[in-house]
Amino acid sequence: MRLSLVSLIRAPRNAKVPSKEKLFDRLPIFRITSNFFGRRRNCWSLAMPAAQKGLVRSAWGKKVKGMYSRMLRITRLEAALHPYGQMSYESFAENLAKVNVLLNKRILADFAMLEPRTFKAIVSLAQKKQDMDGETSQKELLTRPYPSDLVLGSNYLKF
Amino acid sequence: MSALALTARRVCLSVSVLPRNFSTSLAASRRFGGPPGSQIVPGDIYASLQETAARDAAPGEINFAEVVGDQRRNPFNPELLPEEVRYDDAMKGLTPEESKISQDILSTVNTQIAEESYGRLFAVIHLGFQQRRVTQGDIFQQKFTYHVALGQKIRLEKVLAVGSTDFTLLGRPLLDRNLVTVEAVCIEKTMSYPHIIFRHMKQIPYRHYRFNRIAETVFRINRISFNRKLNDLPDPAQVVHTIH
Numbered sequence: 001m002r003l004s005l006v007s008l009i010r011a012p013r014n015a016k017v018p019s020k021e022k023l024f025d026r027l028p029i030f031r032i033t034s035n036f037f038g039r040r041r042n043c044w045s046l047a048m049p050a051a052q053k054g055l056v057r058s059a060w061g062k063k064v065k066g067m068y069s070r071m072l073r074i075t076r077l078e079a080a081l082h083p084y085g086q087m088s089y090e091s092f093a094e095n096l097a098k099v100n101v102l103l104n105k106r107i108l109a110d111f112a113m114l115e116p117r118t119f120k121a122i123v124s125l126a127q128k129k130q131d132m133d134g135e136t137s138q139k140e141l142l143t144r145p146y147p148s149d150l151v152l153g154s155n156y157l158k159f
Numbered sequence: 160m161s162a163l164a165l166t167a168r169r170v171c172l173s174v175s176v177l178p179r180n181f182s183t184s185l186a187a188s189r190r191f192g193g194p195p196g197s198q199i200v201p202g203d204i205y206a207s208l209q210e211t212a213a214r215d216a217a218p219g220e221i222n223f224a225e226v227v228g229d230q231r232r233n234p235f236n237p238e239l240l241p242e243e244v245r246y247d248d249a250m251k252g253l254t255p256e257e258s259k260i261s262q263d264i265l266s267t268v269n270t271q272i273a274e275e276s277y278g279r280l281f282a283v284i285h286l287g288f289q290q291r292r293v294t295q296g297d298i299f300q301q302k303f304t305y306h307v308a309l310g311q312k313i314r315l316e317k318v319l320a321v322g323s324t325d326f327t328l329l330g331r332p333l334l335d336r337n338l339v340t341v342e343a344v345c346i347e348k349t350m351s352y353p354h355i356i357f358r359h360m361k362q363i364p365y366r367h368y369r370f371n372r373i374a375e376t377v378f379r380i381n382r383i384s385f386n387r388k389l390n391d392l393p394d395p396a397q398v399v400h401t402i403h
Contacts, residue, residue, distance in 0.1 A: 052366070055357035102332040103319060104290040107283055118320075118327045125329075152261055155252040 018044070073105040080112035084123045085144040091135070095126035098133075099157060124150045129157055268326050269388040277323040280383040282341050285317040285333075297380045298346070304374045307345045313378070315341040321383070328389075337386055347377035 018026070026044055032051040033041050040050040078089045096103070101122070103111075111119040127144070128151040130136050151157075250258060271277045281294045287301050307313060318334045318341060320327060328334060353370035 052357065052359055055355055056359055059356060100331040101329055103283065103329075107290050107292055107319075110292055115322065115327075118322055121327070122329070152257045153250070153253045 070105065073109045076109045077105065077112065080109070080119065081123065084120070084146070085127070086140045087123070087127065087130075091130060092123065092126050095129040095133075096122070099125060099129050101125070120146075121150075127151075128154070132157055264326075265389055271323075271325065272385045272388050275384075277325065280321060280323050282318050282322075282339065282383050283320040284315050284341060285319060286315060290319065293341070293380050293383075295380055295382055298377060300375050300377050302373055302375060304348065305345065305376045307376070309345055309348065311345055312381070313343045313345065315343055338389075339383065340386060341383050342381040343378045344381055345376060346379050347375075349375050349377075351375055 026047075029044075029047055029051045030042070032054065033047045035041075036047070036050060036054075040046045074089060077092070081087050081089060081092060103122075108119070108122070111122070124146065127136075132154055250261065253261065279294060281292055284291050284293050287303070289301075291299060293299070316336050318330065318339050319332060320329050321334065321339050322328065328338075350372045351374075353372050356369040356371055358367040358369075359365065
């Protein structure tokens with residue numbers, strides 16, 4: 001905190017310095033604005049609205065954080081599905097839910113980054129289920145670099 | 160009932176139509192999140208369920224009515240759960256080539272499990288409405304209090320997936336409880352730093368501050384290990400109620 005008693009002692013004699021009682025009441029707000037830019041850091045009439053706006057914006061950000069993180073994970077999964085063909089994220093999630101694999105978007109995105117082999121197996125699982133239901137187009141089949149025969153058997157993917 | 164209907168028309172409240180045998184204890188608990196209407200059993204059937212459970216229970220079997228007070232609120236009551244999904248044998252519709260490949264894979268995995276030569280295992284755990292990917296030696300922090308003493312060991316049973324360098328096992332949706340053990344220890348129980356919740360309206364002298372502190376518990380994972388090989392039937396004495 002840059003506002004301190006030392007700076008008050010070094011101020012000139014005619015400076016407008018608040019009393020101790022006033023400072024005590026205003027300290028919580030100055031602690032919020034201790035890392036702001038310029039006069040909003042130390043001048044009360046500018047620091048008060050700056051602190052209020054900062055707190056209101058942080059509350060808005062907490063509300064919206066879940067939305068943004070969800071969007072980020074979906075874009076990451078869409079990008080991770082590119083090397084495995086033209087499969088869309090919607091069909092990927094739909095087929096995983098049909099097969100009762102209820103892994104999170106967070107976990108799936110981490111697998112795509114850190115465990116690519118398991119992610120490849122999960123994608124091939126969803127592709128196999130899509131083939132069994134007959135919802136793949138010929139166009140999508142041609143774009144697949146790996147065949148869906150990596151998944152053995154179809155008896156346990158019926159429901 | 161007519162007075163309630165009049166208020167609903169005027170004020171647009173959400174009024175639910177209650178069944179005849181609705182108990183008052185559950186009505187009080189519904190405010191704080193009781194079971195949904197589909198799981199509330201009417202009184203006539205509830206009494207008969209208790210009788211059948213007491214009559215048909217084997218000597219070693221757990222009677223849920225004795226263990227947990229209200230049978231209707233127990234989520235592990237098999238009478239209230241939907242029908243179990245029993246997947247067919249995966250080896251049925253395979254060609255001879257595919258069956259060979261699957262047997263090779265299972266044998267390699269089982270030898271690794273028997274010799275414990277798989278290395279470092281990770282597990283995907285469901286805890287507190289969150290899924291986490293976890294290994295040995297991990298520390299993680301969970302919101303709200305858990306009624307666990309410091310230093311007390313816990314077994315985390317909702318495992319969605321387990322993996323190592325050479326193989327991963329995916330559960331549909333959960334793996335068998337007796338396949339994997341994930342042991343954890345409670346390290347710390349604290350309160351978080353004060354989150355400031357500030358409410359403000361423009362052009363009005365309204366400012367409201369709240370310093371919100373949430374309880375937190377910290378866990379450390381001691382070990383992850385396999386209890387049995389794949390496709391080994393577990394002991395019937397250990398099985399309480401598994402989700403396949």
